[in-house]
Amino acid sequence: MADLNDDNARERLLNAGRYLFLRQEYHRVSIRRLAERAEVNSAMIAYYFGDKNGLFQAVLLSYIDPMRNAMLERLVQTPELTYAELFRYFFRYAPRDLMRLIIRNALFEPDEHWRWILDKLLRPLLTEVEQRFGRVLPEGPLQRPEQARLALQSLLVFPILGQTLLESVRGAPMDDTFFDDLADYFGLLLDRAFAPETDQ
Amino acid sequence: MADLNDDNARERLLNAGRYLFLRQEYHRVSIRRLAERAEVNSAMIAYYFGDKNGLFQAVLLSYIDPMRNAMLERLVQTPELTYAELFRYFFRYAPRDLMRLIIRNALFEPDEHWRWILDKLLRPLLTEVEQRFGRVLPEGPLQRPEQARLALQSLLVFPILGQTLLESVRGAPMDDTFFDDLADYFGLLLDRAFAPETDQ
């Protein structure tokens, strides 16, 4: 357990990267500020990670495995998930900082880290979750998998992604209570929309 | 009309800013590349806009007024909008590049341009659109304005915002046909969810 503490340069740099890369865009985080926050010489980045990008990818990798395990473990415990439960779970336990980090550094600069993030991190996780928890919609005009998936993704991701934006607009923070209410609301919305045809 | 052509330095810089700021994050766009693209001396930025940030704000302002006018003009023509029409209109005519620009430079760097963008650009537009086209939901458990608005915003914004991401995941571009289908699907989804209570 002594090899997991944070008094060695590599771990300290990872922690500094987790802190800084989550809060600022990649090019705004300089090697010197990383080293300064880690209280480590800036050359240690090249020593342990090759270059700045190596540290960045190491930070992402250090997030992705615990996230996948945690998500799958929790989801496995409730295999028959209602939409409300799914929203509530996701709003509570999704690593919001990591989501924003990925969006910020990949979605808007697709030529740099994007391909790597997509292939190494995102696609395996998405396919695995989907395989385990794919829902079959009832018969009806809404049974179009791609569109249904996009609707679900929008409702899941946007409130988290735009939390800062939304809090500024509404002038009040979105606490857990708000997200719980939102989860119930979205769950009810999808239940009604995806409900089997009644008549006519 | 001769004062609207693009052979003067100020207009050329605005065009360069429109091009570059839409495609890269603020700090990735250097004064020299702006001047180079505008085929203008880099000192002209300071001359006309004070500094780089002045040019950036001028670029945003040059977008926002035509956008507001275009949106309101088109929306006024169809005051009684179905959800499908609203989605279709938004997916077609919303300035996606500008949306991404605002998100990229404000949502994720709230301490820099964020407050200015929100107060000057976003809030007036949102309140104006909402005042003119606020819909009244039918009675029922889904009549909660804030949550309903957030659901609508999610379905409207996320597909546009994440277009690059989604295209990479699905491996094919999302053309107008896809967005039209998506508009119909989302419209139907909300119609069903927000439909008045039937019985029980």
Added chain:
DNA sequence: AGTCGCGTTAATCAATCGATTAATGTGGAG
């Protein structure tokens, strides 16, 4: 012709960027 002001240019500033180097510290094995 003179001159005033707007527009423009080349040159340069200090600061910071990512990266590299050579020298040095350190701690354990032989």
Added chain:
DNA sequence: CTCCACATTAATCGATTGATTAACGCGACT
């Protein structure tokens, strides 16, 4: 103690950043 591999340091590299300056071109007006 010696040696060697690993870890760390200070210093510096060339490149680029945003910004500023002094000089200059030039048309308009007197």
